[in-house]
Amino acid sequence: MPWPGSLEPPIHITVPAPIVVRTPVLLGIYGGLLTLDYVAFKFQNKLPLGKVPLRMALMSIHTTIPLVFASSSVGANLFFIAVPWFYVTYSSVIPVEKYSFREWLDSLQCLLLDASPEKRWLLATRKIPTLKLSKEEQYEARIKGVVRIVRGIGKLIIMKYLVDPLLPDPLSSVLTLPWLHPTSLLSTLLFGCKAYFFLGVADIGTGIQQMSLGVPSIDLFNSPMIASTPREFWSRRWNLYMQRLFHLLIFSPEQRIVDHHNTKKEDDQNKKKKIDQQIGVNRKLRGLSVFVTSGLYHEVLMLSLFRETTGENLLFFTLQGLMVLLEITLREKTGYRQDLSGWKRVIGFAGTWFNFALTGRIFMAPFLRYFSST
Template sequence: MLWPGLVEPPVDITIPPPIVVRTPVLVVFYWMLMSLDYLVLKYESKIPLSKMQVRIVLAIVHVAIPLVIASSRVAANLFFIALPWFYAAYSSLIPVEKYSYREWSESLQYLLLDAPDDKRLQLATRMIPKLELSKQEQRDARIKGAARIGRGVCKLIVMKLIVDPLLPEQQQLSSMLMLPWLHPTSLLLTLLFGCKAYFFLGVADVGMGLQQVSLGVPTVDLFDRPMIAATPREFWR
């Protein structure tokens, strides 16, 4: 990592490159990893570790795996860094030992369900055995899912055609760090990188939209108009 005003980092640690595999292989790998999470949490009473130690081991594994195995596609890497960790953290908080594999898999979709928090909690802990939606609600969810896919595609197009051409080339990024923090160019580039990060989340819109279209289950938006948020709370809502 470069510090402002330095061309060379004060501490230079070389990390070996990851093992690059095709995206379908990565999908299968992470499905197996998440299934292993389920087995570990379901039978953790038989593991000679405390409850906290089991969760620390799971956290270390999920932090280390993306450093070891990756895809050649940036979108796939972003997806697989966040989602398995997200579900592992969620699974560590619910009574997985009471769930069959199918029940556990179904409970994961309730995490992003567009419903009040108390209803999501009741579904996740099986106080409510199953999500019941009318045909009209499923139809509305699929229509909104299709709109989300379109919105995600538009974000990616804007990123590719408008934002990316304004950013410096890869080999010029180090020169950006030599600028003062409040230099106009530095501020502009910081804004552009923030816009790129937001538009890149169109990948998540497309993925969640496909899930919504296929399952007919409404899911929450990751962000609600973050560009006009007045407070950090509004930004993350």
């Protein structure tokens, strides 16, 4: 049986080709689905389904539709898969009943706003009705939007003229090499760099939005290439949009309040300690579930975009979740909770990137096979 990350996938599940429709038609379909989502969340108290079953039902719809209908553009399909899923997930933790349809569409800014978690949560729960910014703050946000656009263009230029010429041809040839072969390790890191620079298109898009609206939003990335540990990479530097969404979903303010209340309710110190330990275990399991959920989401993306899935993205994210869990456990055992610095940071940086050079091949394999065959 082939190993994950080899030229032949260990698991190969395919689905039939979709019904190809024009992008404007697909836009109409998803516009109708978003309206359905809003109505369902708006009047969820009057529906026979509970909150969790309703969320699962809507997620099932948004998982099924891309498997049935698609446009001829992979980029458009990615947009239509990601945005509705993002809205459904976010809407499951905010009081949609307090929003008009237009306010609900705009509410995603509360998640991406460059502000404190407390202020974002007050805005999301409508305890602060609107975001008020001074003219100076709006001007500063627009300038940062222009800078973000320039940075995004710069990333695409670096990708095209510095990274792409170094990639193997065909792309999938790296999958025939031994795992520890220098070319395999280097190529895997280059593919990761290409993915990062390619997502400069997100900088351009969000930069245009920030320049137009004058509302400050966070960057998609926070210098991921200087991460010194897996936890730092995933929780503070890579895809901060998804990091915020998952953190809100898994570690919601309500859950933190419940945890805190349960701890304070006990007078006996030993019982307090046991509760604290249980809370810690629960947080670790919830954190690991974020990685597993992300892996499943990427498998759905593979199935929708490429009409096949191999389980490798799920394996990759599960491995990364276990790496982060190991780091947290070691820090707890040693009491070393501060950021790495000096020679420790250098060693941590090298170890982190060796981790990605070794395991990143599992993540990249489905993409390399697909784009080598097209």
